[in-house]
Amino acid sequence: MGRLIAISNRTAVDPKARAGGLAVAVWESLKATGGVWFGWSGEIAESEHRVLHAHHDEGVEFLLTDLTREEHDGYYLNYANRVIWPVFHYRIDLASFDRDAFTIYAAVNQRIARQIAPRLHPDDVVWVHDYHFMLMADALRHTGWEGPTGFFLHIPFPAPEVFRALPEHHWIARALCAYDVIGFQAERDRYNFVQYLIDDCGGEDLGEGRVKAFDQTITVKAYPIGIDAEGFREASRSAKADEAAERIGRFLGGERELVIGVDRMDYSKGLPERFEAVGRLFDNFPDMRGRVSVTQITPPSRSKVEEYQELRVELDGLAGRINGDYGDLDWIPLRYLARSYSREELAGLFRIARVGLVTPLRDGMNLVCKEFVMAQDEDDPGVLILSEFAGAAEQLQSALIVNPHDTDNVAEAIHTALTMPLEERKSRWRRLRDTTVEQDIGWWREKFLSDLSPGGLN
Numbered sequence: 001m002g003r004l005i006a007i008s009n010r011t012a013v014d015p016k017a018r019a020g021g022l023a024v025a026v027w028e029s030l031k032a033t034g035g036v037w038f039g040w041s042g043e044i045a046e047s048e049h050r051v052l053h054a055h056h057d058e059g060v061e062f063l064l065t066d067l068t069r070e071e072h073d074g075y076y077l078n079y080a081n082r083v084i085w086p087v088f089h090y091r092i093d094l095a096s097f098d099r100d101a102f103t104i105y106a107a108v109n110q111r112i113a114r115q116i117a118p119r120l121h122p123d124d125v126v127w128v129h130d131y132h133f134m135l136m137a138d139a140l141r142h143t144g145w146e147g148p149t150g151f152f153l154h155i156p157f158p159a160p161e162v163f164r165a166l167p168e169h170h171w172i173a174r175a176l177c178a179y180d181v182i183g184f185q186a187e188r189d190r191y192n193f194v195q196y197l198i199d200d201c202g203g204e205d206l207g208e209g210r211v212k213a214f215d216q217t218i219t220v221k222a223y224p225i226g227i228d229a230e231g232f233r234e235a236s237r238s239a240k241a242d243e244a245a246e247r248i249g250r251f252l253g254g255e256r257e258l259v260i261g262v263d264r265m266d267y268s269k270g271l272p273e274r275f276e277a278v279g280r281l282f283d284n285f286p287d288m289r290g291r292v293s294v295t296q297i298t299p300p301s302r303s304k305v306e307e308y309q310e311l312r313v314e315l316d317g318l319a320g321r322i323n324g325d326y327g328d329l330d331w332i333p334l335r336y337l338a339r340s341y342s343r344e345e346l347a348g349l350f351r352i353a354r355v356g357l358v359t360p361l362r363d364g365m366n367l368v369c370k371e372f373v374m375a376q377d378e379d380d381p382g383v384l385i386l387s388e389f390a391g392a393a394e395q396l397q398s399a400l401i402v403n404p405h406d407t408d409n410v411a412e413a414i415h416t417a418l419t420m421p422l423e424e425r426k427s428r429w430r431r432l433r434d435t436t437v438e439q440d441i442g443w444w445r446e447k448f449l450s451d452l453s454p455g456g457l458n
């Protein structure tokens with residue numbers, strides 16, 4: 001019986017981390033096959049000697065490596081987070097190109113591959129996640145590993161013109177072609193990658209998801225990631241959810257509608273533009289003043305990276321300005337909370353919100369919009385406003401689709417959502433719910449793994 005071997009920067013070694021979508025999906029497959037999960041321990045090594053720490057849980061083996069300070073800064077902070085993340089989110093202007101960081105990124109991929117290879121069995125199936133390990137299959141092949149190896153990219157793949165800005169673009173594309181299956185979130189990511197292979201690498205689209213490049217024939221498809229739809233619905237009906245809904249309900253006073261946004265503090269999420277759109281709503285639709293409370297929950301992330309520190313300062317200033325300009329003695333128009341809440345609390349807030357505001361400038365998929373949908377009450381559902389630049393927009397066309405750069409457009413959509421008749425809200429929501437339930441996290445995992453391992457894992 002083949003085991004599933006997962007490789008990702010962060011693992012779900014902490015049981016608390018198994019509550020969210022992706023971790024659940026990978027964890028379930030690993031449990032079913034007695035698999036192994038490789039990743040970073042989250043620790044900085046004291047010495048150059050980096051062993052794999054083993055943990056066992058429910059038949060799953062976690063093998064975790066520390067990183068040296070140099071590896072952590074080069075591979076993780078400087079290359080993954082300060083070069084790949086901005087470029088793949090179309091922010092070349094924010095990228096700090098750094099050849100040394102790429103050298104360390106490649107060396108970490110190779111070092112971890114050398115540690116993993118001796119532990120692989122011939123019938124194992126390897127599934128690598130995300131932009132930290134784009135070179136992993138190539139590195140494993142160099143150790144002699146020949147088994148099925150798949151890659152799923154959680155973030156967007158940019159248009160060829162943008163990808164070419166990455167000094168190492170050709171190297172990365174060639175290494176990616178050492179995978180057997182490459183999964184993207186959306187059709188447009190797949191299109192971008194295949195177009196780049198055709199334009200720059202003499203690649204050929206063979207149809208039906210097969211592509212030939214660098215003497216390899218590989219499967220390249222979109223596998224839009226889903227959520228644990230039923231699990232999230234249940235979370236939104238939990239006691240903790242009710243409590244959170246009640247707390248915010250007291251603040252709303254029964255007469256104000258809640259508009260909610262939940263995003264990691266990241267420049268890809270379009271938060272300054274969203275705050276501007278809130279101001280625009282009160283300028284363009286003065287009747288909305290005093291009637292709406294916009295609540296934005298934004299847990300800080302990657303706070304060691306300068307661009308993220310600058311974003312924090314910008315958001316603090318914008319929120320202050322909007323509340324200063326539009327607020328009143330008995331009304332705070334924009335509540336901006338730079339902290340995290342539990343999954344159940346978020347689910348409770350989604351449930352009582354009239355509008356879910358999901359307006360990233362770029363997002364691989366975006367799971368928050370799917371969670372918002374699952375938390376709604378069938379008899380009185382809220383309205384989802386969704387950026388056309390989130391991967392989820394390909395699936396969730398019944399949302400109000402907006403251009404997040406166009407603040408007038410977003411303000412208008414908020415107004416439309418707040419005044420939408422019940423029947424239209426219900427019919428839009430039913431379509432969103434059907435897709436979210438049908439294309440959930442289990443569907444995504446099966447779709448990917450059946451292409452990677454057509455005979456099945458068991």
Ligand code: GDG
Binds near residue numbers: 155225297342
């Ligand atoms: C990457 C890609 C892709 C947020 N705040 C809190 C909290 N969250 C949860 C949300 C959601 C998750 O974190 C965020 O997922 P997203 O998909 O919205 O965004 P990224 O973190 O950027 O994820 C993205 C995803 O990978 C999966 O492939 O969809 O495009 O960028 O589940 O609810 N959870 C808790 N407290 C918070 O304060 N508990």
